[in-house]
Amino acid sequence: MQAEKVLFIIFAVIALASALNILLQRSPLYGALSLIGTLLALSALYMTVRAQFIAAVQIVVYAGAIMVLFVFVIMLLNVPKDQPQIEKQKGLRYLAVPFAGLLIAEMFFVLRPIRLSTLPPIPAGNAEQAVGTTWSIGTALFTDYLLPFEVTSVLILMAVVGAMVLARREGD
Amino acid sequence: MESLGINYHAILPETITASVAVLIMMIDAVARKIERRVAGAMSLLGLIAAAVAVVSLWGRNGETSFKGMIITDDFRLFFAMIFLVVTFLTVLISLRWVEDESLPTGEYFALLMFATTGMLFMSAANDLVMIFLGLEITSISTYVLCGYRRHDLRSNESAMKYFILGSFSTAFLLYGIAFIYGASYSPAAQPVATTNLQLIKERIVAGQLFSDQMLLAGAAMMIVGFGFKVATAPFHVWSPDVYEGAPTPVTAFLSTGSKAAAFAAFSRVFILTFAATSFAVSTGALHTLQSAITNALVVMAILTMTIGNLAAIVQSNIKRMLAYSSIAHAGYALIGVVANDWRAVAFYMLSYVLINLGAFGIIQVIARRGDKRVEISDYAGIGFQSLGLASALSLFLLSLAGIPLTGGFMAKLLIFKSAWAGGFHALVVIAVINSAISWYYYLRVIVAMFFAEPAAGFKRPPVARSMAAAIALALLGTLYLGILPGRVLDTLERARDQMSQARK
């Protein structure tokens, strides 16, 4: 049973490393790329908890679409490298460590008592109906989560409108 | 295959506003450029229709639909009314403005309507998912609106700050939701874990939780999220900058609509869910939760009022001053949440939005194109040049200060009353002292307008008919709530009773 732990650790390390890399990288482009790394690692972890569908969506939508959008914008704006790096309030970066420490500590303190280490058994027979499969997601999406699902369409539409208003060039 | 609980009537108001928005967009797209009057008229009609829908829903208490995503009770409907009023007045205020500023009309009204939809969902939500969605719809559309004057650096800046901080706080809210979801896990029940508020409430009361710790932490993070939206200290930092930078009509909308919506969600979660059973009788996790929430909110309320008022004293820009004042008012309203009295909060919000919209309307008139005259010094001596505007503004300000015969006073009275009944005596006294402080800076504007010598080259600003209507409505509303609040209060009271029955 160590294999899962090993896998977990590997992906966790990848996720963390690339996450940290975002902070270390100067240019947003590398940041974006390392974030993609994190996303991939996460989708792998999703698989380990039997969330195949989400894992897939993670890669397709997130890594595929959203991050591409980011990269696209970064390219579009291509900030001149020689831009002066003005930094007001240098103190903030020194706050980083204590804040991070505290936050982690608090989280772990909260999560400490959680004892749950086994995934629920897969219902015998209809494995494809297990939680996390496309079937389960699909059914839930169009039964319980019908309204949220519909509302997201409103959200998207509005986002499009908003983006249009702000980003479109003059004249048109 | 059990019923999907589909009930279009239940979401009729939201549907109307959303589809009006879409319609406006389509016309805009088809007819190249939509006439502002058309768009405005459409939105107004849509709002009225939505209001009618809301009224038609009245009296069905605790009825849930869409698998418990939506709940229809007077709480929702009352807040829905508030939102509709807000948008209605905002539309009137900005009807002329969009043209003067030559901004894309269709999108503007569409976004307003979308935002309204989001707010409506926030008050209607019976599930954290819906709250989250509604909140996001509202936020994202308001991000855009803040940056609506694209060539104005201040507008850009406010948009960016609002966006960064907003999404950041959203992350916290989301994390909180996740925790609560986790805490709600109980293998015996069906579904095993849930984001449905009623279920969560039942499980908390029954004490069948996966982890109290997670519940508490989740609650804390949700306070962060909501606290940001309602701008309570220390999560208020964004609002002065954003309010100052945003175009005045948007500021008006922001400081009233999204605040009210956030309070709706806040009350829905923290009063109607976490404080379901009264503080005294609660036990176990619930008791811990309630005491923690109460203490935290008490502190936040005090901080918010004090910071808001003290900082407002030293402001020179009237929008910024009103921003701080609105922070202070969030503090007062928070007292209502502390006292577990959503009716007080609701009434407070109603009167507050009316007053604030009126005030911002007048500020918009005086600021003119491009938000030029927004320093208090710009108000010097305009009192007797344009008596009407000045008197109206004075009345709004005094009402914010809480002078009797205006909504501001009744609202404060209700809040203080329920707080005292709840035993938060010190809180009441502090609040009282705070509102004494607040008189000072509200009077400053009146001093400038009436007592100071007229600033050179001030000429009476033209008041568009729509704007006049908006101000008049706000004025009437304020006075109505101050002098004859009976009806509104009756409504609220009945609402409470019916809901408590429904809860049983």
Added chain:
Amino acid sequence: MGEHILTIITLLPLVGAIALLLIGRGAKPNEGVLKRTALLFSLATFVVSLALPIGFSKDAGLQFETNVEWINAFNLGVRYHVAIDGLSLWLVILTTFLVPLALLSSWNSIHKRQREFLVSMLALETGMLGVFVAMDMFLFYLFWEVMLVPMYFLIGVWGGERRIYAAVKFVIYTVVGSLLMLAGIIALYYYHGSATLNYTFDIATITNDVTTGALALNPTTQSWLFWAFALAFLIKVPLFPFHTWLPDAHVEAPTAGSVILAGVLLKMGTYGLMRFNLPIFPDAAHQWAVLISSLAVVGIIYGALVAMVQPDLKKLVAYSSVSHLGFVVLGIFSFTDQGMQGALYQMLNHGVSTGALFIIVGMIYDRRHTRLIAEFGGLASVMPIFSTFFMVVTLSSIALPLLNGFVGEFLILLGTFNSTLLPHARLFASLAAIGMILSAVYMLWMYQRVVFGEVRNPSNLKLADLNLREKLVLVPFAFLVLAMGVYPSLFLSRTAQTIQLIKERITPTAELATEARRSTVGIEER
């Protein structure tokens, strides 16, 4: 008409104000018309209000009552309940009496925004009347606060150089107090409601429940509530340490403003004390009487001494008000018939005398545009009639027998001296009596410097004596000064019963405490 007379009296000025706003809009308004309209309305109010003392029955409690439901939701139990008793009767008359005279007195001294000035005055009158007739705490607070606004504008717009500072100071001072009172009101409402299950703001009801014991507040609560109310009132009075807003407000306010301020507004404080603090918190009132009385006595002497050395006429009168109101507070907290009746009477006297004083100061201010005493001197030679009126008023404010001031002051001192409930009563009375001497000093000295002597300042040489209007303004004052001094029974008989009631409310509870104190400390038995 009959049962709504109070409402009519209260709202008539407001109607006038609205009428003024409508007259000759757009077109350049004819100031004369405006002024006459305002005067007409205020006079009408006065005439109507005269029906009150006539129809007033000496031994009934609340009268001319109107009591209708207003806001009932959330068992708020707010009612529109107006009525008067012996306490408020004369204060109402005083108000309606002063306003027209104040208007008349500043007939030609307002040079800008005539319309707004008159509107504020009338609105103010409505506010003040409301405070006196309100029998519902909500209503009371409402008028109490709303009345601030016109006064604020009166000082701020038509005031002197430092008017803004004065106006803001006035409002903030008052608001701090009144908001604490609001907290007190809410608390009282809540305690009364939870004790009697009858949630109401009705003053009469609550007072009765206190008397009958239906509402028994424990001492600490009483003390807190007592101070919540008392602070608001003592600031308004103003009692010694809270008085510094008064000189500024008086000096900066226009004549009419000062008249109303001194004549009526200050009385609201003392009125509130008698309406709320004594009947509703008898124990606390008794417990804190010594402190407040000491402050009152300090105020009497302090105010007099400071008044003595003021170079500015209005400031002098303002500080003299501090001194006089000190007497009133002392009388109230003597808990005796004489003391409290005297206090009530002294309120009226002070309203008349000081009102007249401010009008008189205003008259010479209109002529010379200065209020510095040093600027004047020898006016008796150039303005004999003026000097005569001035003399009468001066004498009344130094409490000469057969003039109004004496009756009040003597009764207060007598009551205090003989108070059994107030510890060290005789000491207080004796110290307060020093105020009698000092008042003579500063008033006569002021009068001498202004009116007597040679005319040294050439600009005083050709001052016109009073014209008909000014005489018309002053004659009523002079008449009242005399009438109230010679035949006080006319007024006192109507207030007796109410005061008696207040006293009975406070006596039983306090008596016990006194007995206890006697037995412990062993104060000599009368």
Added chain:
Amino acid sequence: MVPLSWYLGLSALLFTIGAVGVFIKRNAITIFLCIELMLNAVNLTLVSLSGFFGDVGGQLFVFIVMTVAAAEAAVGLAIIISIFRNRESLNVDEVDTLKL
């Protein structure tokens, strides 16, 4: 078997990194990336919870969060673009005309 707490711990770490990133990085886009990171951390929590609970709700929530994230991304980037048009810079520290 990997215990649930590990997943939650990991997501806590990621969330923290994101949160810290938001206030130490100065490039608007990077800040935005950090926010996305925070959202993903939350997603991890939700997914692992739903996985271990055997309740599909969490995953649907994630699904919706993703959509929201997409929408936010669109608008956010639009805002960044419009501000860049006026300022020719992505440094948030230069955007501080509104203060005091």
Added chain:
Amino acid sequence: MLVAIILAPLVGAAILGLFGKRMGERLIGLIACSTVAVSAILSFYVFFKHHAELEQGQKFYDYMFTWISVGSFRADASLVLDSLSAIYILFITFVAFWIHVFATGYMHGDKGYWRFFAYMNLFMFSMLTLVLADNFLMMFVGWEGVGLCSYLLIGYYFTKDFANDAAKKAFVVNRIGDFGFALGVMLLFSKAGTVSYFDDPARGIHGAFNWAMAQGADPLAWSAIFAGGITTIAVLLFVGATGKSAQLPLYVWLPDAMAGPTPVSALIHAATMVTAGVYMVSRASSIYMNAPTAMLIMAIIGAATALFAATIGLAQWDIKKVLAYSTISQLGYMFLACGVGAFGAGIFHVFTHAFFKALLFLGSGSVILGMHHEQDMKRMGGLKKYMPVTCATMLVGWLAISGVPLLSGFFSKDEILFSSFTTKVLPGSWPTVLWAIGAISALLTAVYMTRLMVLTFWGRERFGSSESAPAVHSAPGDHEHHSASPRESPASMVIPLVVLAIGAALAGYAGVPEGLSGGRIPNYFERLLEPSISHSGQTVGAAKVATEPIPPVAHEAVLQSGHATPAENHGLELKLTLISSIIAILGIGLGWVWFNRKPLWEPPSLLEHKYYVDEVYDAAIVQPIKQSSTSILWKIIDVHIIDGGVNGAGYLASLLGGILRRLQSGLARSYVAVLVFGALLLIGYFAIR
């Protein structure tokens, strides 16, 4: 009837005050005098009509209305006539009438003529109210009323600052006295439960005096003063008396009061008002008789004042000042009399003094007028040939006041000295001491009066010459200031002089001490007063009486028993009379010789400067109060401490606001940091729960 007596002058005052401005002098004078005449005639009428009853101690009430009635306190506006008030109104109205007549001449040509007489009539009203009042509060009305009128009349020449200062001084000093009086009345009320003098069953009123007599006599001890008992009441009332009647230490206002027109000095500051204190004390005699300590104090103060003022009187140059100090001194006598329990004698002296002092003042007024408003005796002398009548009349006054036998002053002064020597009220050697002091002051009186006469009427004519010392300020008026030769005054002024001279000569025969006639002729005056005032003999009795109120009848009995002076005293009285006559003659002789030799003899400056009392008061009381009020109370406490606190609060608020403002750095990142911080706190707090 009584009402008419007090109202007549009031009506006059009202008419003159309202319309006088447009009237001619003659009409004004007519109205003023006639109104006073009316009350005079009425007074005489009631006196003789009810003479018998009055002798029996009967009282006649005249109830107008209830002035103040609050709770248990009641003060009626009502009048009472008993022998005491009867005598008083008699001579008041009489003297006042003649002074009015005199004034019509004296004030001739003054542009404030109407004002003057309005005030004078108003004064008469107040004075009569004071005397006829039937309770202490009514008396206080008159008490303050006369104070006001004296204020108005002293400051009559309102363009002259010294007049105004004098007026203010008079009023304020009197207020200090009234302070005591008021407290006394309050204490009386709190003890006796009433402020009325006598029981009046008709109105259901209880009298304070019966209560007082019901109390036993307080012990003779200083502690009794502060015991809050009857002694305290007596002392407090006496404080009032010292103010009104210019006794130590409150006498300072009276000399300055001479700034008023001379008739005023005559009427108010000699004949009537200043004796109000004596009246009040005698009125309250039944209180005093039970407060031996108060009696002692009164006697001492009286004697001291008599001597003190007399010494100052020796050294004044202003003719009116001399008379003023003489008045103070004489008032001292009266209090000495009351203090030793001889209230009758006191009143008797008041009575006689009214005549001769009024006479002297009017005389001096006539002189001043004749000298064209010159008051400095350095510039007089040898006037007897210019104004013979004045001289002659003043001669009578001079002899009378000096106590030359068979003139009014002689009888009354002698009575006082006798009773102070024989009093039973005062313990130890006090009687002798007081008598001695009285005798010495009598001597001095004779001396300084002689000085006055000599400097004025005899010796070298010093007027019109510039060699004399600089003039003391001279009373103004519209007569221009030239030094024409003096002339006799017109008839309107001379006639009153004559009348008063006759009065001064004969008034004394109203109360010839029994001793002089060896008890054969009873002292009419005292017998008349008997019912109205408690007699010294009665203290013992009253002290014995049990505490429950004794019925009036019994009270009368006690009086009867007490009053008759034992026969063996007659011899003593004769001896004393002899002594005092000798003293008088001696004094006159001394003065005559000395001042004829060196009229301009410079008296010791301590006396000339009146012991510097005014200066001391000013430095020790007036200035400190003014200074500290300005610099400490107003400038520091008010402006800095209190207002500073208020403004400080506002400043603090805006300071905090400023700090908060600085936190608002405008940097999104720092805001994020704040958010995180808040979140940390919240989560931390919640997690630890």
